[in-house]
Amino acid sequence: MKKYIAEGVLTFITLSILVFFIIYPPAKKDIILVEPEPIITPEPVLKFGLPIDSFFVEKSSIARNQNLSDILSKKGVSYQTIDQLARKSKPLFDVRKIKYKNPYYLFLSRDTVHQPLYFVYEIDPVDYVVFELNDSLDIYRGQKPIETKLKTASGTIQSSLWNSMTDNNVNPVLAIELSEIYAWTIDFFGIQKGDKFRVIYEERYVDSTSVGIGRIYASQFQHMNEDFYAFLFEQDSLESFFDEEGKSLRKAFLKAPLRFSRISSRFSYSRMHPVLKYRRPHLGIDYAAPTGTPVQSIGDGIVTKKGYQRSGGGNYIYIKHNSVYTTCYMHLNGYAKGIAPGVRVKQGQVIGYVGKTGLASGPHLDFRVFRNGSPMDPLKVKAPPVEPVKEENLPNYNLFKDSLMNELQKVSFPETIAVKN
Template identity: 60%
Template sequence: MRKLRSIVVGMGLIVALSQLFSCAPKKTQQEEAPVLDTVVEVKMPELRYGLPIDSFSLEMGKVKNNQYLSQILNARGVGMGTIDKIARKSRDVFDVRKIKSGENFCILSTRDSVPVAKYFVYENSPVEYTVFELTDTLGIYQGEKEVKTRQRTAYGVVESSLWNAMVDNGQDPMLALELSDIFAWTIDFFAIQKGDRFRVIYDEQFVDSVSIGIGEIYAVEFDHYGEENYAFFFNQNDTLSYFDEQGKSLKKAFLKAPLQFSRISSRFSNSRMHPVLRIRRPHQGVDYAAPKGTPVKTIGDGTVIARAYQARGGGNYVKIKHNSVYTTTYMHLSGFGKGIHVGAQVKQGDIIGYVGATGLATGPHLDFRIAKNGQLVDPLKVKTPPGKSVAEENMPRFIAFKDSLIQELQKIQWDDLDQILANSN
């Protein structure tokens, strides 16, 4: 009996232990090594001009007429001694005397009850700026704002002028000048007529979400007198230029100089001592010294629009209109070339006159001038267009490029523009 009791007690103990272990919770691998992710959000400072503006109080302003840097800073508590050091130290970076009225500036000051100016930022242009540190270091450095581009499509129908067509369609009117420059050798924009129409693919540039102008123009279709004129901005051998749909250049090269000369005796200047009058006045041309009678040639194809004499000025002179953008003038001539009269058509290299010393001149020379859109420019800085068509080896790439842009242009149907024109009549 005693042996049987021992067996029963032993069995009961085994059952009890098995129940105990079967009821215990099983640990999973995740429960044994729990992982907790902690995310810490870090707020990045807002930067402007490369400075953390969250830490400062900002004052935006515009330079007033006849206002100098010293007046702006001194009114904000910057001492004249510090201002003098800034002016002298900044000469190699930015001459403070070139600060112009109407330009923007920003002053960054501490957020104290009595603000202390720490930085003065002058915006040289919509993109460039100069930072003046008003701390002990008095550092001066320049920077540039980020320029963002957005691709745009413009189109319109001419009612009175291309400029007005841009304005009427809510587009930047400066686009009209860009188109006249692109088609300068193809279309006379002084002769465009009502019903001429255009469509363009181009970039618009933005700084701080504000438009600052036109960027690259990639493709243009201009329907003039019912004739389609195309322009495509194509990269050929690392040179970007405009070509028509056949790959021919839209630019024609000017001659480097209108004559064979011995030296340049006077350059383009806005303040030159006149050799005869002995007073300072602008000389907006280039003087080429050469013997009397040296042939003077037109630098490009065009039409003679003036052949006259100025006793107190350029003496015998010829003016040639090359296109709707460029005109050239040749002055102090001793005589005119054969067949040179108002209305005459001339070809590049034609002799239009001979070097002389007529008018106000101390010796024989040619006073040569170039006007672009009516504004005299330095002839030595006018970039001569390449004038080369697309090379044979580049034609497959050009054709693919051109065809893709034409498809984009044709997404604006002429029928839509016809309806616009019909509604305006």
């Protein structure tokens, strides 16, 4: 009897609970699906386009008299494979031109065998060539990423522009670029202590190392208390430099036939000859420079004479530029390839190299200018300018120039070189 009563009570409780949940169902709760955290795969670290974490990498430099065969054969690469690589690479890079001290990298397998898989040679700080050492033997060239920074520099010359740059950790190539810009307006052999400059320019970097100067946008050079401005402007799809009035800085002639030397003797009708030890006319300018320094034609023209002057001039070249002007370059150590009478040369083209042939006490260039057949002081040549900014382009040029001028004025003239990134 008790058993039936207990079963009845249990049934009643169960039914009561069931009825309760039917009448008062539990509130529905939102179901929240938790997304799993995404697995972030780090970007592979690339060097020369190769994921370095996938390889064992050895870096070294080309030893003296070392070649591709020396390097790869020591790593077990067969001479047949090396010969195929050398032949296949010729259109892209001649392996015979591998240079002493240039860096190279060997990408080896990460296993215990360390099998060589890639050989990478740095041609220069930017360019490199990759040799695949597997069955395909693919070869390709590449370039490292170049970062360009806009910079300003200013300074007061204490000795020379080049020395001022190097003494103050400025890329000295900037001095060369400035000398190119002002080649027709400033004689850089005559730069004086106290001359000043300021410039807005780009510098290019690879792996935080400077690899050269990019564009120069604007510069001011104060020479003998006279200001010379240069602004880069594109006209007729060509970039060139113009002054504050829109006149071209390019003239018909360069101011000097070689860079970064010094005048050792000037134009004179009575000069003590350094070898003969008596006075006689010196109807040119002597530029002292090391043997082998490249000599440039100061303007477009045609070579009219080339030979050896037994009376003292040594190896010489004459260039006729137009119906008025002819120039002469003497005491040359040798001639540039292809220079001969009748050959047409361009302004800035290398025509020969400084020497001391003939009657000369040391290596130098004896440079002479003839106007209508008569010798004249090269420093007094007045060369006509080339085309200025066209009238229809002047409004745009003036807006561009004024903005650059404002930026230049913000750069102060310190007593030494100052550079800002």
